Amino acid sequence: MKAALIGANGQLGSDVLKKFRANDDEVLELYHSDVEVSNIDSVSNALRNKNIDLVINTSAMHNVEKCEQDPSLSFEINGIGARNLAIICNEINSVLMHISTDYVFDGSKQKPYIEADTPSPLNVYGNTKVSGENFISSIAKKYFIVRTSGVYGHNPCRAKGGLNFVDLMLKLSKDRPEIRVVNDEILTPSSTVEIARQLFQLSRTDAYGLYHATAEGSCSWYEFAKKIFELTNTKTNLNIANPNEFPMKVPRPKYSVLENCNLKKASLNIFKPWDEALKEYLDVK
Numbered sequence: 053m054k055a056a057l058i059g060a061n062g063q064l065g066s067d068v069l070k071k072f073r074a075n076d077d078e079v080l081e082l083y084h085s086d087v088e089v090s091n092i093d094s095v096s097n098a099l100r101n102k103n104i105d106l107v108i109n110t111s112a113m114h115n116v117e118k119c120e121q122d123p124s125l126s127f128e129i130n131g132i133g134a135r136n137l138a139i140i141c142n143e144i145n146s147v148l149m150h151i152s153t154d155y156v157f158d159g160s161k162q163k164p165y166i167e168a169d170t171p172s173p174l175n176v177y178g179n180t181k182v183s184g185e186n187f188i189s190s191i192a193k194k195y196f197i198v199r200t201s202g203v204y205g206h207n208p209c210r211a212k213g214g215l216n217f218v219d220l221m222l223k224l225s226k227d228r229p230e231i232r233v234v235n236d237e238i239l240t241p242s243s244t245v246e247i248a249r250q251l252f253q254l255s256r257t258d259a260y261g262l263y264h265a266t267a268e269g270s271c272s273w274y275e276f277a278k279k280i281f282e283l284t285n286t287k288t289n290l291n292i293a294n295p296n297e298f299p300m301k302v303p304r305p306k307y308s309v310l311e312n313c314n315l316k317k318a319s320l321n322i323f324k325p326w327d328e329a330l331k332e333y334l335d336v337k
Protein backbone atom coordinates (compact mmCIF):
# COMPACT_ATOMS: atom_id res chain seq x y z
CA MET A 53 0.00 0.00 0.00
CA LYS A 54 1.19 3.54 -0.68
CA ALA A 55 0.09 6.07 1.93
CA ALA A 56 0.50 9.85 2.12
CA LEU A 57 0.82 11.11 5.69
CA ILE A 58 -0.07 14.74 6.38
CA GLY A 59 1.56 16.04 9.58
CA ALA A 60 4.32 13.41 9.45
CA ASN A 61 6.39 15.25 12.09
CA GLY A 62 3.48 15.73 14.51
CA GLN A 63 2.93 14.01 17.83
CA LEU A 64 0.66 11.36 16.30
CA GLY A 65 2.05 11.54 12.76
CA SER A 66 5.56 10.52 13.82
CA ASP A 67 4.30 7.25 15.36
CA VAL A 68 1.93 6.61 12.45
CA LEU A 69 4.93 6.95 10.14
CA LYS A 70 6.92 4.39 12.17
CA LYS A 71 4.04 1.92 12.30
CA PHE A 72 3.23 2.01 8.58
CA ARG A 73 6.93 1.91 7.60
CA ALA A 74 7.50 -1.07 9.90
CA ASN A 75 5.01 -2.92 7.73
CA ASP A 76 6.98 -2.00 4.62
CA ASP A 77 4.25 0.32 3.38
CA GLU A 78 5.53 3.08 1.17
CA VAL A 79 4.77 6.36 2.98
CA LEU A 80 4.97 9.80 1.42
CA GLU A 81 5.80 12.06 4.39
CA LEU A 82 4.13 15.42 4.07
CA TYR A 83 5.10 18.33 6.30
CA HIS A 84 3.37 21.67 6.59
CA SER A 85 6.04 23.05 4.24
CA ASP A 86 4.88 20.50 1.61
CA VAL A 87 1.12 20.99 1.90
CA GLU A 88 -1.33 23.55 3.24
CA VAL A 89 -4.59 21.68 3.71
CA SER A 90 -6.72 24.83 3.60
CA ASN A 91 -5.56 25.48 0.02
CA ILE A 92 -7.03 23.04 -2.51
CA ASP A 93 -4.30 23.68 -5.11
CA SER A 94 -1.66 22.85 -2.53
CA VAL A 95 -3.50 19.64 -1.58
CA SER A 96 -3.88 18.71 -5.23
CA ASN A 97 -0.18 19.34 -6.01
CA ALA A 98 0.91 17.28 -3.02
CA LEU A 99 -1.31 14.26 -3.78
CA ARG A 100 -1.99 14.01 -7.51
CA ASN A 101 -0.17 11.61 -9.85
CA LYS A 102 1.55 9.76 -7.00
CA ASN A 103 -0.45 6.51 -7.03
CA ILE A 104 -1.57 6.99 -3.44
CA ASP A 105 -4.00 4.46 -1.99
CA LEU A 106 -4.51 6.06 1.42
CA VAL A 107 -4.23 9.66 2.70
CA ILE A 108 -3.84 9.95 6.47
CA ASN A 109 -4.62 13.44 7.77
CA THR A 110 -3.24 14.13 11.24
CA SER A 111 -3.04 17.89 10.63
CA ALA A 112 -5.27 20.29 12.53
CA MET A 113 -5.40 23.66 14.16
CA HIS A 114 -6.00 22.31 17.64
CA ASN A 115 -4.65 24.80 20.12
CA VAL A 116 -8.05 25.46 21.70
CA GLU A 117 -7.29 29.06 22.75
CA LYS A 118 -5.87 30.00 19.33
CA CYS A 119 -8.94 28.50 17.61
CA GLU A 120 -11.17 30.67 19.81
CA GLN A 121 -9.14 33.78 18.90
CA ASP A 122 -9.24 33.05 15.16
CA PRO A 123 -12.38 31.09 14.26
CA SER A 124 -12.00 31.79 10.52
CA LEU A 125 -8.51 30.30 10.35
CA SER A 126 -9.62 27.37 12.50
CA PHE A 127 -12.50 26.69 10.08
CA GLU A 128 -10.19 27.07 7.07
CA ILE A 129 -7.86 24.38 8.41
CA ASN A 130 -10.17 22.00 10.28
CA GLY A 131 -13.26 22.41 8.08
CA ILE A 132 -12.22 23.48 4.58
CA GLY A 133 -8.97 21.52 4.89
CA ALA A 134 -10.97 18.32 5.43
CA ARG A 135 -13.25 19.25 2.49
CA ASN A 136 -10.23 19.78 0.22
CA LEU A 137 -8.80 16.41 1.18
CA ALA A 138 -12.14 14.68 0.56
CA ILE A 139 -12.43 16.23 -2.93
CA ILE A 140 -8.87 15.35 -3.94
CA CYS A 141 -9.07 11.84 -2.47
CA ASN A 142 -12.13 11.19 -4.66
CA GLU A 143 -10.28 12.51 -7.70
CA ILE A 144 -7.25 10.28 -7.13
CA ASN A 145 -9.40 7.33 -5.94
CA SER A 146 -7.74 7.22 -2.52
CA VAL A 147 -9.15 6.34 0.87
CA LEU A 148 -9.09 9.25 3.35
CA MET A 149 -8.28 8.53 6.99
CA HIS A 150 -8.95 11.64 9.07
CA ILE A 151 -8.28 12.21 12.77
CA SER A 152 -10.93 13.91 14.86
CA THR A 153 -11.53 14.54 18.53
CA ASP A 154 -13.53 13.90 21.71
CA TYR A 155 -14.13 17.68 21.83
CA VAL A 156 -17.02 17.23 19.39
CA PHE A 157 -19.06 16.43 22.54
CA ASP A 158 -20.07 18.71 25.42
CA GLY A 159 -19.60 16.17 28.20
CA SER A 160 -23.13 16.36 29.58
CA LYS A 161 -23.85 12.67 28.90
CA GLN A 162 -21.58 11.61 31.79
CA LYS A 163 -21.37 8.15 30.19
CA PRO A 164 -19.02 7.08 27.39
CA TYR A 165 -19.99 8.60 24.06
CA ILE A 166 -20.65 6.27 21.13
CA GLU A 167 -20.43 7.15 17.45
CA ALA A 168 -24.25 7.40 17.21
CA ASP A 169 -24.35 10.25 19.75
CA THR A 170 -24.96 13.69 18.24
CA PRO A 171 -22.00 16.09 18.50
CA SER A 172 -22.58 19.25 20.53
CA PRO A 173 -19.21 21.01 20.74
CA LEU A 174 -18.56 23.71 23.32
CA ASN A 175 -15.88 25.69 21.52
CA VAL A 176 -14.56 26.79 18.13
CA TYR A 177 -12.07 23.93 17.91
CA GLY A 178 -14.82 21.32 18.44
CA ASN A 179 -17.18 23.06 16.04
CA THR A 180 -14.63 23.28 13.26
CA LYS A 181 -13.65 19.61 13.75
CA VAL A 182 -17.35 18.66 13.45
CA SER A 183 -17.54 20.66 10.23
CA GLY A 184 -14.50 18.76 8.91
CA GLU A 185 -16.20 15.46 9.76
CA ASN A 186 -19.39 16.57 8.01
CA PHE A 187 -17.55 17.64 4.86
CA ILE A 188 -15.80 14.30 4.71
CA SER A 189 -18.84 12.13 5.36
CA SER A 190 -20.84 14.03 2.74
CA ILE A 191 -18.11 14.21 0.06
CA ALA A 192 -15.58 11.38 0.39
CA LYS A 193 -16.43 8.05 -1.22
CA LYS A 194 -14.07 6.03 0.99
CA TYR A 195 -13.19 7.42 4.38
CA PHE A 196 -12.35 6.62 7.96
CA ILE A 197 -13.05 9.37 10.48
CA VAL A 198 -11.27 8.42 13.69
CA ARG A 199 -11.98 10.34 16.89
CA THR A 200 -9.45 10.03 19.64
CA SER A 201 -8.72 11.74 22.98
CA GLY A 202 -6.06 12.65 25.54
CA VAL A 203 -3.22 12.05 23.09
CA TYR A 204 0.35 11.69 24.38
CA GLY A 205 3.45 10.50 22.59
CA HIS A 206 7.22 10.71 22.64
CA ASN A 207 7.20 13.45 19.99
CA PRO A 208 5.71 16.57 21.60
CA CYS A 209 2.47 18.00 20.25
CA ARG A 210 3.53 20.74 17.84
CA ALA A 211 0.34 22.78 18.18
CA LYS A 212 0.43 22.93 21.97
CA GLY A 213 4.21 23.03 22.40
CA GLY A 214 6.12 22.00 25.49
CA LEU A 215 5.82 18.63 27.19
CA ASN A 216 2.93 16.17 27.09
CA PHE A 217 1.05 15.60 30.38
CA VAL A 218 3.13 12.56 31.37
CA ASP A 219 6.47 14.26 30.89
CA LEU A 220 5.18 17.50 32.40
CA MET A 221 4.14 15.70 35.61
CA LEU A 222 7.54 14.02 35.87
CA LYS A 223 9.27 17.35 35.36
CA LEU A 224 7.06 19.16 37.89
CA SER A 225 7.76 16.45 40.47
CA LYS A 226 11.42 17.52 40.33
CA ASP A 227 10.76 21.27 40.20
CA ARG A 228 7.91 21.81 42.68
CA PRO A 229 7.22 20.93 46.31
CA GLU A 230 3.53 20.26 45.55
CA ILE A 231 1.58 19.32 42.42
CA ARG A 232 -2.13 20.11 42.23
CA VAL A 233 -4.28 18.53 39.51
CA VAL A 234 -8.01 18.65 38.74
CA ASN A 235 -10.14 15.66 39.60
CA ASP A 236 -13.37 16.78 37.90
CA GLU A 237 -12.35 16.38 34.25
CA ILE A 238 -12.64 12.82 33.00
CA LEU A 239 -10.93 11.55 29.88
CA THR A 240 -9.17 8.56 28.37
CA PRO A 241 -5.43 9.09 27.95
CA SER A 242 -4.41 7.47 24.66
CA SER A 243 -0.86 6.86 23.53
CA THR A 244 0.17 7.63 19.97
CA VAL A 245 1.77 4.19 19.60
CA GLU A 246 -1.57 2.54 20.38
CA ILE A 247 -3.55 4.90 18.14
CA ALA A 248 -1.09 4.28 15.30
CA ARG A 249 -1.50 0.49 15.71
CA GLN A 250 -5.26 0.88 15.51
CA LEU A 251 -5.09 3.17 12.47
CA PHE A 252 -2.84 0.69 10.73
CA GLN A 253 -5.20 -2.20 11.48
CA LEU A 254 -8.22 -0.22 10.27
CA SER A 255 -6.38 0.74 7.09
CA ARG A 256 -6.13 -2.94 6.11
CA THR A 257 -9.92 -3.11 5.90
CA ASP A 258 -12.65 -1.54 3.80
CA ALA A 259 -14.87 -1.07 6.86
CA TYR A 260 -15.22 2.65 6.11
CA GLY A 261 -17.04 4.99 8.46
CA LEU A 262 -16.84 6.83 11.78
CA TYR A 263 -14.85 5.34 14.67
CA HIS A 264 -14.04 6.17 18.25
CA ALA A 265 -10.48 5.05 18.93
CA THR A 266 -9.13 5.55 22.45
CA ALA A 267 -7.55 3.35 25.09
CA GLU A 268 -9.93 1.35 27.28
CA GLY A 269 -11.24 2.83 30.54
CA SER A 270 -11.09 6.39 31.81
CA CYS A 271 -9.70 8.55 34.62
CA SER A 272 -9.52 12.11 35.87
CA TRP A 273 -6.38 14.17 35.24
CA TYR A 274 -5.58 13.70 38.95
CA GLU A 275 -5.88 9.89 38.63
CA PHE A 276 -3.75 10.01 35.51
CA ALA A 277 -1.04 11.94 37.40
CA LYS A 278 -1.28 9.55 40.37
CA LYS A 279 -0.76 6.54 38.08
CA ILE A 280 2.26 8.20 36.41
CA PHE A 281 3.91 8.67 39.82
CA GLU A 282 2.97 5.16 41.01
CA LEU A 283 4.39 3.48 37.91
CA THR A 284 7.63 5.44 38.07
CA ASN A 285 7.99 5.17 41.88
CA THR A 286 8.15 8.96 42.02
CA LYS A 287 7.75 10.40 45.52
CA THR A 288 5.83 13.62 45.23
CA ASN A 289 3.25 15.69 47.05
CA LEU A 290 0.27 15.29 44.69
CA ASN A 291 -3.07 16.84 45.68
CA ILE A 292 -6.48 17.46 44.15
CA ALA A 293 -6.93 21.04 42.96
CA ASN A 294 -9.89 23.00 44.31
CA PRO A 295 -12.82 23.56 41.94
CA ASN A 296 -12.05 26.68 39.85
CA GLU A 297 -8.40 26.74 40.96
CA PHE A 298 -7.45 26.60 37.25
CA PRO A 299 -10.27 28.54 35.55
CA MET A 300 -10.71 27.59 31.88
CA LYS A 301 -10.37 30.47 29.42
CA VAL A 302 -12.30 28.46 26.82
CA PRO A 303 -15.08 25.99 27.69
CA ARG A 304 -14.08 22.36 27.39
CA PRO A 305 -16.05 19.17 28.07
CA LYS A 306 -15.62 18.02 31.69
CA TYR A 307 -16.33 14.47 30.54
CA SER A 308 -15.06 13.29 27.18
CA VAL A 309 -14.79 9.52 27.37
CA LEU A 310 -15.34 7.74 24.05
CA GLU A 311 -16.50 4.15 23.70
CA ASN A 312 -14.93 2.30 20.75
CA CYS A 313 -18.35 0.98 19.84
CA ASN A 314 -17.93 0.67 16.06
CA LEU A 315 -14.45 -0.88 16.36
CA LYS A 316 -15.87 -3.46 18.76
CA LYS A 317 -18.88 -4.19 16.53
CA ALA A 318 -16.46 -4.90 13.67
CA SER A 319 -14.17 -6.96 15.97
CA LEU A 320 -11.37 -4.50 15.22
CA ASN A 321 -10.71 -2.94 18.63
CA ILE A 322 -7.11 -3.60 19.72
CA PHE A 323 -6.71 -0.94 22.42
CA LYS A 324 -5.37 -1.88 25.84
CA PRO A 325 -6.53 -0.32 29.12
CA TRP A 326 -5.05 3.20 29.39
CA ASP A 327 -2.82 2.31 32.37
CA GLU A 328 -1.32 -0.69 30.50
CA ALA A 329 -0.47 1.57 27.58
CA LEU A 330 1.00 4.10 30.00
CA LYS A 331 3.32 1.38 31.38
CA GLU A 332 4.55 0.75 27.85
CA TYR A 333 5.11 4.45 27.26
CA LEU A 334 7.06 4.73 30.51
CA ASP A 335 8.85 1.46 29.73
CA VAL A 336 8.14 0.00 33.20
CA LYS A 337 7.11 -3.57 34.09
Ligand SMILES: NC(=O)c1ccc[n+]([C@@H]2O[C@H](COP(=O)([O-])OP(=O)(O)OC[C@H]3O[C@@H](n4cnc5c(N)ncnc54)[C@H](OP(=O)(O)O)[C@@H]3O)[C@@H](O)[C@H]2O)c1
Pocket residue numbers: 058059060061062063064065083084085087088089090109110111112113114129133151152153154200201202203204208209210211212
Ligand atom coordinates in the same frame (compact mmCIF):
# COMPACT_ATOMS: atom_id res chain seq x y z
N1 LIG B 1 -3.31 16.28 21.06
C1 LIG B 1 -4.46 15.82 21.57
O1 LIG B 1 -4.62 15.68 22.80
C2 LIG B 1 -5.59 15.41 20.64
C3 LIG B 1 -6.77 14.90 21.20
C4 LIG B 1 -7.79 14.48 20.34
C5 LIG B 1 -7.62 14.58 18.96
N2 LIG B 1 -6.47 15.13 18.46
C6 LIG B 1 -6.32 15.24 17.00
O2 LIG B 1 -5.20 14.45 16.65
C7 LIG B 1 -4.56 14.98 15.47
C8 LIG B 1 -3.06 14.98 15.66
O3 LIG B 1 -2.69 15.75 16.81
P1 LIG B 1 -1.16 15.92 17.23
O4 LIG B 1 -1.16 16.05 18.71
O5 LIG B 1 -0.32 14.88 16.56
O6 LIG B 1 -0.85 17.36 16.57
P2 LIG B 1 0.54 18.09 16.25
O7 LIG B 1 1.68 17.49 17.00
O8 LIG B 1 0.27 19.55 16.42
O9 LIG B 1 0.75 17.77 14.69
C9 LIG B 1 -0.03 18.35 13.69
C10 LIG B 1 0.72 18.30 12.37
O10 LIG B 1 -0.06 18.91 11.33
C11 LIG B 1 0.71 19.94 10.69
N3 LIG B 1 -0.21 21.00 10.28
C12 LIG B 1 -0.83 21.90 11.09
N4 LIG B 1 -1.60 22.72 10.36
C13 LIG B 1 -1.47 22.32 9.06
C14 LIG B 1 -2.02 22.79 7.84
N5 LIG B 1 -2.85 23.84 7.82
N6 LIG B 1 -1.70 22.15 6.69
C15 LIG B 1 -0.84 21.10 6.72
N7 LIG B 1 -0.27 20.62 7.84
C16 LIG B 1 -0.58 21.23 9.00
C17 LIG B 1 1.68 20.40 11.74
O11 LIG B 1 2.78 21.05 11.15
P3 LIG B 1 3.39 22.40 11.82
O12 LIG B 1 3.50 22.13 13.29
O13 LIG B 1 4.70 22.57 11.13
O14 LIG B 1 2.40 23.48 11.53
C18 LIG B 1 2.05 19.06 12.40
O15 LIG B 1 2.99 18.37 11.61
C19 LIG B 1 -5.25 16.31 15.21
O16 LIG B 1 -6.19 16.13 14.17
C20 LIG B 1 -5.99 16.64 16.49
O17 LIG B 1 -7.18 17.38 16.24
C21 LIG B 1 -5.45 15.52 19.27
